Amino acid sequence: MNKKSYENFFINFANKTRLGIILCLKEKKMNVGEIVKKVGEEQSKVSHNLKQLSDCHIVNVEKNGKERIYSLNKKTVLPLLRLVEKHVKCNCSEKCKFCQKVYVI
Amino acid sequence: MNKKSYENFFINFANKTRLGIILCLKEKKMNVGEIVKKVGEEQSKVSHNLKQLSDCHIVNVEKNGKERIYSLNKKTVLPLLRLVEKHVKCNCSEKCKFCQKVYVI
DNA sequence: AACACATATGAATTATATTTCATATGAATA
DNA sequence: TATTCATATGAAATATAATTCATATGTGTT
Incomplete structure (x- = not known):
């Protein structure tokens, strides 16, 4: 693709x-x-x-x-959203000066 | 989130x-x-x-x-891209008049 | 210290996407 | 068939994002 x-x-x-x-x-x-x-x-x-x-x-x-x-289309969208949530949970902490701007944790 | x-x-x-x-x-x-x-x-x-x-x-x-x-960040990005590829494979056929515009199949 | 190299940054410009508004379409109903 | 309701659509207006250009920063080197 x-x-x-x-x-x-x-x-x-x-x-x-x-x-x-x-x-x-x-x-x-x-x-x-x-x-x-x-x-x-x-x-x-x-x-x-x-x-x-x-x-x-x-x-x-x-x-x-x-x-x-x-x-x-839940087959696509639900796993997609879950991936994003996981990403934020794993990578984005309050200590990071950008995370607070980028993601609402 | x-x-x-x-x-x-x-x-x-x-x-x-x-x-x-x-x-x-x-x-x-x-x-x-x-x-x-x-x-x-x-x-x-x-x-x-x-x-x-x-x-x-x-x-x-x-x-x-x-x-x-x-x-x-492969942990996030590789599964994400795979999901998109799967989506296109499962949902988008040449018959659909939009798929050709939207996705290169 | 002066210079060169690698990369970053701010602000103006330009490009692109989104919204809005007016109107069209199509189905149901009186 | 005239009317109403639900939704779609095109094009102009607006908002937002991306790029560009000039320049700054930081690190290593002479």
Whole structure:
């Protein structure tokens, strides 16, 4: 796999709005309206970001009448998030002058 | 852990230059000059990006005289990259009209 | 001490990504 | 079929990140 592919994958997780959506879908699948309510962001903003996430298969969509139900690709995302948590736990201490800026420990 | 921490972690991998550095350090530890040569980017650009990576403990630094030797945090990075490769293999087919744009399969 | 080499850094510039706003689409319903 | 509801979409505006350039710092050497 090449650089650009990795980049395109990680971009999904390098943004506040999309992370909000991702973390909110950890609990359960939701339609757009529910996500909008939960994350407290504008509908079109959420839709734009959902599109990006689903293009990359980070989330999946199913239609139900006029609503669309989004669910998290847990097989990829859960281990990914766990890896990050482990990273912070293992590498980042309060003593490090950057860790406090970078990660909320 | 909170949204911002995840974001700060993933930002390291969501950029061409930093990914170039990361992939190049998979092979072996290198000083800045060697990295610059290998990735073919400007020295100050590489340094700025190395700083970001090391602030987040994605790479580690050791001093040796006037040179600084950077090495990859393989414990975090190798499983992370493997996860992405698996994701693409499992979810992204040539049939999908976005996969070709998003990932080079 | 003066110099050269390796690397880092700050600030301005430039590039890129994200959001916003207005509007379109498509499904259900009166 | 006109209307409403849920969601998507394009393009302009804005925000954010990355690069560049000039220069600083630190270490070893003459």
